Amino acid sequence: MSARRVVSAIVALYALLLASAYLISALISMLKWACGLMGAKASLPGLIPADIGFSAFAITVSLLLMYGAVEVEGKDIYFLVGSSLAVAGMVLQLMVAAANAADALIASLVGEVAEYSAAADLMRPDVMLGAASLPLLMGSLRGVKRLVGPYRRLT
Numbered sequence: 030m031s032a033r034r035v036v037s038a039i040v041a042l043y044a045l046l047l048a049s050a051y052l053i054s055a056l057i058s059m060l061k062w063a064c065g066l067m068g069a070k071a072s073l074p075g076l077i078p079a080d081i082g083f084s085a086f087a088i089t090v091s092l093l094l095m096y097g098a099v100e101v102e103g104k105d106i107y108f109l110v111g112s113s114l115a116v117a118g119m120v121l122q123l124m125v126a127a128a129n130a131a132d133a134l135i136a137s138l139v140g141e142v143a144e145y146s147a148a149a150d151l152m153r154p155d156v157m158l159g160a161a162s163l164p165l166l167m168g169s170l171r172g173v174k175r176l177v178g179p180y181r182r183l184t
């Protein structure tokens with residue numbers, strides 16, 4: 030087996046693990062959301078939000094990464110789109126964390142008692158899994174460059 034095939038198999042396995050982590054967190058989030066609708070308190074992991082929007086986002090990323098892991102042709106495109114979405118979700122959550130910190134700072138400057146812990150915002154699955162998809166994004170960018178390279182000089 031050539032070195033390129035070994036690396037491709039390792040990348041596919043990493044993408045499948047990342048996709049399963051996104052899918053599991055999406056399912057837990059949907060379960061917590063459904064329990065919240067019925068008024069029940071779900072005793073599931075506290076770092077995963079009870080948010081249907083996060084669930085839709087996580088399922089989308091999960092499906093893209095899973096399809097890219099099993100697809101032979103065009104896997105770099107699926108990895109690029111899936112990991113770009115994952116990194117965009119991470120950046121969005123980091124912006125929310127910065128906004129929450131700024132809100133607490135402004136509230137404390139006005140004289141209100143404001144306590145803020147960044148750990149709750151930074152330990153969410155969007156941030157943790159988005160950071161884990163950065164290597165996949167870099168590899169897929171390199172693969173897409175390899176695909177597009179010969180056509181760049183047409184303009």
